[in-house]
Amino acid sequence: MSEPTEFETDDASTDEQPKSGRADSDPTADSDPTSGRDTHTTGNEPTTRRGPTTEASATGISLIQRIGLAATVVLAIVLTGFVVAYWLRSYPLLGDVATQYVYAGQHMDRLLGTNVFRHPVMWQSVATAVLVGIVAPLVGVFLVHREMALIGETLAHTAFAGVAVGLLLGATTDWQASLLLSALVVGIGGALAVQWLAERTDAYGDVAIAIMLTGSFAVGTLVISYGRGLTAVNVEEYLFGNLAFVTGEGARLMVVLTIFVVIGVASTYKQLLFITFDEQAARVARLNVRGYNALLVVMTAVVVVGAMQVLGVILVAGMLVIPVAAATQLAESFRETLSLSILFGQAAVLGGYALAISQSLPPGGSIIVVGIACYLFAIGWSGSSRRGVQIH
Amino acid sequence: MTDVAHLENVTFSYGEQPAVTDVTLSIGAGEFLGLIGPNGSGKTTLLHLLLGLLEPDSGRIELFGQPVSSFDQGERIGYVSQGATDRAETMPVTVREVVRMGRFAHAGHSRLSEEDRTAVDAALATVDIVNLAERRIGSLSGGQRQRAYIARALASEADLLALDEPTVGVDAESRDAFYKLLASLNERGITIVLIEHDIGVVTDRADHIACLNTHLYHHGDTESFVESDALADAYGASGRIVQHHH
Structure with a gap:
C-alpha cells in the first residue's frame, strides 16, 4: 500500500514545460504552415467551467488531495495492522499489539461516549470498510467511464448465488470452506461469464447485464429455498450488510x-485508461484488450465480494459508482478523478459508519446515503454547469 | 520498399450483408490515400480490416509486410476513430493524458520514461497545442481535439496515420488548418489513410484515391481518379465493373 504506484507518482511531467530544444529541433514544428493558427482560442470552442480543482490540476493533484490520500494510506495500514495482529495474537509481541488497539478503542469509546471501538469485531469491520473505500472507487473509476456501472450490481448478485451454493454445500457435505470464499469463486466465474457474454453480444449491453443479474439472483434464491431447513445461517446479512457481521476471516480476505x-490497478493503469478512453485505438495499438477487460471484471468481482460484508449485495454497486460520479464533477484529469474518488469513498465509508454507529442504523444504507450526499455536494460545488457523467 | 499495407481479394460481410467484396489494394510508404465512397459503402469496414480490428471472411491483409493477425508493432499505427471524441465529452482526461496514451505501447507495464515524456512534449509542440496540454479534452473545440489525437499518434512515432472522418463537426477554418497539418506530416514521410466525406477536400489533399462502394471502383493516383468515371459509378449505381489502376 505504501509503495508508490504509477497513478500516484507519474506526474513529474504534468507541470513541465515542453523541452524547447526538442520542439525547436523538429523541422515540422518550425515549418508547419499551420503553426499558431488553429490553436489560437477560436471563438467557437466550448467554455470550460473552472471548478475549484482546476488550478490544482494544472500541476497534478492538489496538496489537500495528497494529504487526504496520505491519511487514507496511513489509516489503511493502521487498520490492516490490527487485522494481522489480532489474527496472530497468540504470538507474544503481536498479542500485545492487538491489546493496544483494544485499549485505544476503549479511549475512543470514552471520548465519543460509545461502546463500540473496544470490541475487536468493530476494528475488523472498520478495517474492511476503509479498504472497501479504497478499492471500490479504484476499480469503479474505470467501470463508470466505460459505462459498465451496473456490472458491479450483477456480480454482487452472482456472489450471492455463491453464498447460497456455499451454504448448501456446507449443510449437505463435509465441506467447511468459508461462504465468502465460495462467493469469491462463483463471483469470479460470473465475471468471466459476463465477459464471455459481452464479447458475443452487444458489448456490456443492458440485456446481457440484466440476464446475468436476475439469473444469478434467481439461482441463489432457488438454492437457498432448496436448502431451507438444512442451515441456520441468516442470508439477510449478505443482502443488507451488518456492522458486526465482518469476521476475522472476512477482514483478512479483504486485506x-x-x-x-x-x-492489479497500479500495474495496468495505463492500459486500463487507454481502453477506457478509446478501446478501438487501444486495439489498434495492439493492447491485449480482451485480457485487460477480463482482469477488470475479475477485480470487480473481488471488490464486490469484499464489500458485500459491509454493504450487502443490494447496495454494493453504489460504492463502485457514487464516489466516482462525485469525483467526475470536480476533476479535470483522470488521475485527479482517481484521487478524488478514493477521498469521496473514504468520506462515504467513515461518514456512513459514524451515522450507523450513532443512530444504530445498518452500515450499507448509511454509507450509500452519505456517498450520495457527497455527490450532491460535488454537483453544487462544481456549479453543475458541466454535463454530468452519464450513469447507465 | 515494403508496402505499408497490402490487401488481396479481401471480402467481409455482416451476416448476409456484404460490406467489402473482393478488394485488392496496396498502400505504399509515404502515400496520402483518400478513401471515399457513399454512406454505407464499407469505407470504415475496410479501414477496420486493414488495421486488424475485423477479420476478413476471405482474402489476405498485411501490415508492414506482416500478416495483420500477427502484427504486433502497434506503436507504428496511429488511429483516430469516428467515435474517438464520444468519451471525451464525459470523461475527465487532459490533453496531455490523451497524448501520453501514444507512448503506452512503447512503455508496456513500465512507468513512462524521460524519453516517453520528451516524445509527448514534442508531439504537443508539433501540432501546436502545448498551451492546451493541461486542459480537459472535453473543453476543446473539434479541431483542437483532432490535433490532440494526431499528437497521440505522433507521440507513438507512428508510420501510418489512419483517420476516419476526423473533421465532422469542425468549422471550415479549423478544418483547413487541420488538413494543412496532415499535409505537412505526410511530407515528413508519414503514410496517411483518410476517410473523408468531402470529396473536394480529398482530391485536393490526397495523392492517391480509393473509391469504394462494397467493391473497389477505383484505386490510383488522384489525377487518374479525377479523369475516371469511378465517382459517378460508385455514387450513382451499384454493381458496376471494377476499375482498378496501379
Whole structure:
C-alpha cells in the first residue's frame, strides 16, 4: 500500500514545460504552415467551467488531495495492522499489539461516549470498510467511464448465488470452506461469464447485464429455498450488510483482496485508461484488450465480494459508482478523478459508519446515503454547469 | 520498399450483408490515400480490416509486410476513430493524458520514461497545442481535439496515420488548418489513410484515391481518379465493373 504506484507518482511531467530544444529541433514544428493558427482560442470552442480543482490540476493533484490520500494510506495500514495482529495474537509481541488497539478503542469509546471501538469485531469491520473505500472507487473509476456501472450490481448478485451454493454445500457435505470464499469463486466465474457474454453480444449491453443479474439472483434464491431447513445461517446479512457481521476471516480476505486490486490497478493503469478512453485505438495499438477487460471484471468481482460484508449485495454497486460520479464533477484529469474518488469513498465509508454507529442504523444504507450526499455536494460545488457523467 | 499495407481479394460481410467484396489494394510508404465512397459503402469496414480490428471472411491483409493477425508493432499505427471524441465529452482526461496514451505501447507495464515524456512534449509542440496540454479534452473545440489525437499518434512515432472522418463537426477554418497539418506530416514521410466525406477536400489533399462502394471502383493516383468515371459509378449505381489502376 505504501509503495508508490504509477497513478500516484507519474506526474513529474504534468507541470513541465515542453523541452524547447526538442520542439525547436523538429523541422515540422518550425515549418508547419499551420503553426499558431488553429490553436489560437477560436471563438467557437466550448467554455470550460473552472471548478475549484482546476488550478490544482494544472500541476497534478492538489496538496489537500495528497494529504487526504496520505491519511487514507496511513489509516489503511493502521487498520490492516490490527487485522494481522489480532489474527496472530497468540504470538507474544503481536498479542500485545492487538491489546493496544483494544485499549485505544476503549479511549475512543470514552471520548465519543460509545461502546463500540473496544470490541475487536468493530476494528475488523472498520478495517474492511476503509479498504472497501479504497478499492471500490479504484476499480469503479474505470467501470463508470466505460459505462459498465451496473456490472458491479450483477456480480454482487452472482456472489450471492455463491453464498447460497456455499451454504448448501456446507449443510449437505463435509465441506467447511468459508461462504465468502465460495462467493469469491462463483463471483469470479460470473465475471468471466459476463465477459464471455459481452464479447458475443452487444458489448456490456443492458440485456446481457440484466440476464446475468436476475439469473444469478434467481439461482441463489432457488438454492437457498432448496436448502431451507438444512442451515441456520441468516442470508439477510449478505443482502443488507451488518456492522458486526465482518469476521476475522472476512477482514483478512479483504486485506488480501485489497493488495491484489491495488497491485492489479497500479500495474495496468495505463492500459486500463487507454481502453477506457478509446478501446478501438487501444486495439489498434495492439493492447491485449480482451485480457485487460477480463482482469477488470475479475477485480470487480473481488471488490464486490469484499464489500458485500459491509454493504450487502443490494447496495454494493453504489460504492463502485457514487464516489466516482462525485469525483467526475470536480476533476479535470483522470488521475485527479482517481484521487478524488478514493477521498469521496473514504468520506462515504467513515461518514456512513459514524451515522450507523450513532443512530444504530445498518452500515450499507448509511454509507450509500452519505456517498450520495457527497455527490450532491460535488454537483453544487462544481456549479453543475458541466454535463454530468452519464450513469447507465 | 515494403508496402505499408497490402490487401488481396479481401471480402467481409455482416451476416448476409456484404460490406467489402473482393478488394485488392496496396498502400505504399509515404502515400496520402483518400478513401471515399457513399454512406454505407464499407469505407470504415475496410479501414477496420486493414488495421486488424475485423477479420476478413476471405482474402489476405498485411501490415508492414506482416500478416495483420500477427502484427504486433502497434506503436507504428496511429488511429483516430469516428467515435474517438464520444468519451471525451464525459470523461475527465487532459490533453496531455490523451497524448501520453501514444507512448503506452512503447512503455508496456513500465512507468513512462524521460524519453516517453520528451516524445509527448514534442508531439504537443508539433501540432501546436502545448498551451492546451493541461486542459480537459472535453473543453476543446473539434479541431483542437483532432490535433490532440494526431499528437497521440505522433507521440507513438507512428508510420501510418489512419483517420476516419476526423473533421465532422469542425468549422471550415479549423478544418483547413487541420488538413494543412496532415499535409505537412505526410511530407515528413508519414503514410496517411483518410476517410473523408468531402470529396473536394480529398482530391485536393490526397495523392492517391480509393473509391469504394462494397467493391473497389477505383484505386490510383488522384489525377487518374479525377479523369475516371469511378465517382459517378460508385455514387450513382451499384454493381458496376471494377476499375482498378496501379
